[in-house]
Amino acid sequence: MITGIPLEQHRPDWQKQMARAISDPVALLRRLGIDPATVDLPEDTGRFPMRVPEAFIRRMRPNDLSDPLLQQVLPLGQESITEPGFLKDPVGDLDACAGTGLLQKYHGRALLISTQACAVHCRYCFRRHFPYQDNGAQRDDWSESLDYLVKHQEITEIILSGGDPLSLSDQRLKTLIQRLDEIPHLLRLRIHTRQPVVIPDRITPGLAEILENTRLTTVMVLHINHPNEIDSHLRESLAPLTRAGIMLLNQAVLLRGINDELNTQVALSDALVTAGIMPYYLHLLDRVEGAGHFEVREAEAAELYVAMREQLPGYLVPRMVREEAGKAFKTPFGTV
Ligand SMILES: *Cc1c(COP(=O)(O)O)cnc(C)c1O
Ligand code: SF4
16 A cells, blocks of 8 residues: 555556545546536446546546547446346356366366455456455465466466456566466466556556566457557657567457447558557457346358458458357357
């Protein structure tokens, strides 16, 4: 915890930006020149309050409630509408918890809930109801997960997820990655993160060095949904990672009113590849309680996907997938 001014001064800048994230929807709307009285804000967002860092707000258009970045983070009254089929744990994560904080659903790879914190709260997040406290992430203590990995030689890839693993300090990450490095059967380290997107300054020289120094082949999977999220600040921040030979991929979620138009998806792939990032997955929305208003109908998603294939080179078409509890891989969707 922050205990005084001297400590605050010694924190890296990105941590200060994270601590100063805006959590009041009214303040955010005023800042963007939107009258809060015209917006249906929820009375209570419970355990999943609004959270958005300044660096992300700067990429939002003022005076525009339909701005695609704003729409991803602004809590709306519609979240309290209970829609049939929308569940608290839509992808069966609780069943898949192999050890404390470790999820193994797929062959050869396991996902470590390395922390519960995120710099941004995305309203459509499928983990918005995930009981992190009961899954070891609260303590940031990974010993049980590491023991499990050591015992399971068939696991060759470890995925750091969360929350957002890059909300951990460089020191904590270094410790964790060094311990993973020592597990001989692990070949690859994958980091699933949205943090550099919302706080580009998170890519510190120290972080680049940690990722460069591990013997594990390192892949970073970013989470960018709209081309407006990619600006020169983000591109410059990612450059040291590309130079260090770290593979950059992107996963996006198909969101109604945000990125469900062909032009937006084409512009997203163009902007990604220009930033050195390859499109990987385009996920259909996980049907999590409170996110019903983001869902794109299946027929529309399938139509969009065909149109994307008609416009984009094959290597810039992300795989459209849906996650289904109990399946051995993410289910391809919209293939023709
Ligand atoms: C999505 C996911 C993965 C990664 O799947 P890939 O197809 O390898 O990208 C791994 N483990 C869990 C639990 C997941 O949800
Ligand atoms: S950054 Fe990822 S884990 Fe965190 S709230 Fe957004 S979608 Fe969920």
